Amino acid sequence: MSEVKLASPAALDVRADFPILAREIDGRRLVYLDSSSTSQKPASVLAALDDYYRNHNANIHRGVYPLAQEADALFEGARARIAAFVNWPAASTIFTRNVTEAINLVAYSWARANLHPGDAVLITQMEHHSNIVPWQLAAQATGAELRYLEVGEGGTLSLEQLDRELGRGDVALLALTHVSNVLGTINPVAEIVRRAHNAGALVLIDGAQAVPQLEVDLQAIDADFYGWTGHKALGPTGVGVLHARAELLERMPPFLAGGDMIATVEAQHSTWNELPWKFEAGTSMIAQVIGLGAAIDYLDALGMARVRAHEQALTAYALERLAALEGVRVFGPPGAAQRGGVISFALDGIHPHDVGELLGRRNVCVRASHHCAQPLMRVLGVAATARASFGPYNVAADVDALIDAIGEAQEVFEL
C-alpha cells in the first residue's frame, strides 16, 4: 500500500532535508507524527540561524556600521518574504513570541479600548486555549459577553448558527481557528469573514495550524487580524506573526512598551514608532525571524499546493487504515478534503496516555493530551485523545508504523 501512495503525483519525500529524521533511538528510526505540536526543521533553517550568529550578529534598527546594516537587511528581508508568503503588507506584519502573544496583543490593545458592556465576543468550541482565555480576560475587563459557536456532529461549525449569533447585532469580534488542532476541520474562513463583516463584526483568525499546510491568501480571506506561529511552520521557536489591518493598528494603543516602539520619549509621555515597529518593543527575536524566513523559503520552493496535496493524501491513507482497525474511534470530519493533516483518535479500553506511551516505545511520536482544548474535549465526551499529525516530511511508511504500533498496543492490553 505504501509504495502505491509514495508513487502518487502528490507524494513528496523530503526526509533527507531534515537532519533529525536520521536519528535512531534504541535502533529504531524516528516516526514523527506530532507536527501539530511543533514541526521539525530543515537543514536550511538551521544553517540560517547559524549563519546569522556566526557572520552577521548585531542589533537591528540602531547601528550605522556595516555589520548592523547586514543584520537589519536580513531581519527586514525576512519580514518582507514572510508577509508576501501569505499575501499581506510587510508594514502591518508584526512579530510576536508566538500565536498566543499575537492573540493577546489584540485582546489587550484592541479589545480593552474597543469592547464595552453590551458587546459580545464570539468564539467557537473548537478553539485552542490561546484563543479562549485571552477573550475570557478581555470580557471580564470590559464587561463584554463571551459566546461560543457549537461544534456539530461532523466536527464542523454551523453557518446558520453563525448567522443567528451575528443577527443579534452585538458581536464586536469573531475569533476562530482556521484549522482545528484537534479535529483537523478546515473552517471556511473567507465565507465566515464575509458574513461577519456584513454584520459589522471584526474577525481574528488563529492560523497556527493553517499556514504550515495550506495555501493561505490573506487578501482573499480578508480577516482583520490573522496570527500564526513559526515553530509549527518549519521555523524556530520564539517567533510568531500577527498580520492586521493597518488602519486598526494605527488607532490601537501599544501593547508592550519600551525601546524600539517609540518615536520620541519625553519625561511624562512618548510618541509611537511607525508600523510595524510600534508593536515590537525591545530587541526582537532576530535570529528566529531570519530562521523563519528560511523556513518560508523552503515551503515556498516546495510549493504549498504540493505540501497540501501530499498531506491530504497521507491523511486519506491514514483515515482508511485506521477505519480498518477494530476498536478505533476517529474524531473530526470524515474526509481528508475537509481536514488538515491531523487525526485525533481513541482506542477502546486504552487511555490516550497509555497509547502515547506504548507508541513511543516504537519511536512513533504522537500527542496524548487534551491538546489545550478542554472545552472541545467536553463536547467530544473525552478527557483526552491521541493525535497523529503530519508534516511535509512524513511518508506513507510512517502511517504504516502508526498502524502497526496501535496493533501492538492493543495486544499489550489484551484487547
Added chain:
Amino acid sequence: MDDLYRDFILEHYKRPRNFGELDEHDHEAHEVNPLCGDELGVQIAVADGRIADLRFQGHGCAISQAAASMASEQLIGMEVDEVAGLGAGWMLDLLGIDVSATRRKCALLSLKVVRHALTGDGSWPSDAA
C-alpha cells in the same frame, strides 16, 4: 511480559477495586491532573481513627487507575495518622514497576487525593516520607 503494563497492573485497571460511591463518608476530595485532564475523587469513612471504608471515582490511564485500586486495598483498615504520613515511595513500592518521570504523577494521583481528603494538604506526595 511488558515491564510497565504487567498483568497485575492491567488486571487492576480493567477491574479496579473499591471504585464507586460511598454515601456515608467523613472525608472527600477531588483532584485533576492538569497534564492530561484525568480526574480522581475519593470518599472516605473513618471509624476509631482508622479508614473504615473508601471509594474512588474518576477516569485515567492504566497507571493511575491501577495505583488507586492497589492503594485502596492497603488503605482500608490503616490508621488515619499513618496515611497522612505516607510518601511517594510507599506508592511506588506498592506498584512495583519502574515509573518514568513523566508518568510519576499518574502513579501518585490517588495518594494525593486521599491525603487531601484526610488532611486538607493537596500537595504532591514527596519522596521524604
